[in-house]
Structures are given as structure tokens and as C-alpha cells.
Amino acid sequence: MNVDRLPPAWTPVCPLDDIVPNTGVCALVNGEQVAVFHVNNGDTDGAVYAIENYDPSSQAAVLSRGLIGSLGERLVVASPIYKHHFDLRTGECLEAPAYSVSAFATRVEDGQVWVAA
Template sequence: MTTTETLQWTAVCAASDILPDTGVCALVEGMHVAIFRVGREQDFYAIDNVDPKAGASVLSRGLVGSIGERIVVASPLYKNHFDLRSGECLEAPEYSVRAHEVRVQDGRVLVALT
């Protein structure tokens, strides 16, 4: 198991660059990653940005919301919902994506691929 101390963190933008309840795409170690700022607490989440069903880098453009206790993004193409904590695709688990570590330090958003 990887600990947060041994992960390779990449600074992607200022936290204020991501508007509340939206996402942005960043290139982290050659991978497209969707980073979201969500909710009253303005928590940050990161998942793969490529919609596995469509093969397009679009998840950061999806609508953020919740289904029950799960915080999700709906793909703008096929409307599948992806859990922002785990990357699980609620409608079709075989289309799940990876979730990544994300934190804010000194006002900067940092992402580590997992």
C-alpha cells in the first residue's frame, strides 16, 4: 500500500482557479486527470479524466452532484455517474476509473497518481 508520504505530488493549479462545484483537467505524469472542487466544505477530488466508454477526455466537464451519500460526476457523453471518492461507475462498474490522491498545500492543488 502506498502512503501519502511516498507518493509523487504534482502541483497543478491554484485552489482558487477551480470554481466551486466544477472540475478542471490537468496533465499529471502524462495522464489526463479531472480535479473537482465540491460541496460546502469545498473538498477536492481527482479521478481519471478519460471516459472509458467513449475514450474521450471529458469527465472534468461533467455535472457534479450526489446520488444518496455518494458525490458523483455525470459524464457529459453517456451520462454515466462516477463516484469522485472511488472512481466507481455506478451504472456499469466495468467502466470505473481510477481515483487519485489530491490535497491543497499553500493554496496550490497537488495531485498524486495512485
């Protein structure tokens, strides 16, 4: 079996209600810190995004504590240290693409947040 074609392993993180809308939390997924964000713009339950929690420019695990916002059409989190913006959908660092982080698939089922790793 080709390992590259295996479906992602889904890890339960927490109930969606445990994440205050428009903030993030840090979760340990397969031994790696993942920043999980609950973004709610007034529509139903909103959306959930996950990126690496480690900010390469500051060398600190702080992205889950950043501020959520938008730059143009891009939904971003601003790192709390150097204020670099990371796209919540792709993990791209807008100011310094070399500092981009991984993004993870998410889903919400029966009120539970899941992250694929």
C-alpha cells in the same frame, strides 16, 4: 527498495481559486489527463477530488466537464456524453462498474492543489 512501497509523487496542479467551485478542470499529471474537481457545499473551502479524465464508455477525455452531484450518499460526476455517474472518491462507475476509472489522492496546501500519482 520495494517500489510498491514508495510514497506517491505529488504534482502541483493549480491554485484552488483557479477552479470554480462545483466544477472540474483537466490537468496533466505524469503524462496522464486527470479530472480535478473542487466541491464546495458552503463549508469553508470545500474539498478536492481527482479521477481519470477518460470516460471508457464514450472513449473520450471528458469527465472534467461533467456535472457534479450526489446519488444517495455518493458524491459523483455525470459524464457529459452518456451520463454515467462516477464516484469522485473511488472512481467507480455506478451504472457499469466495468467502466470504473482510477481515483487519485489530493491535498490543498497554501492554496495550491496537489494530486498524487
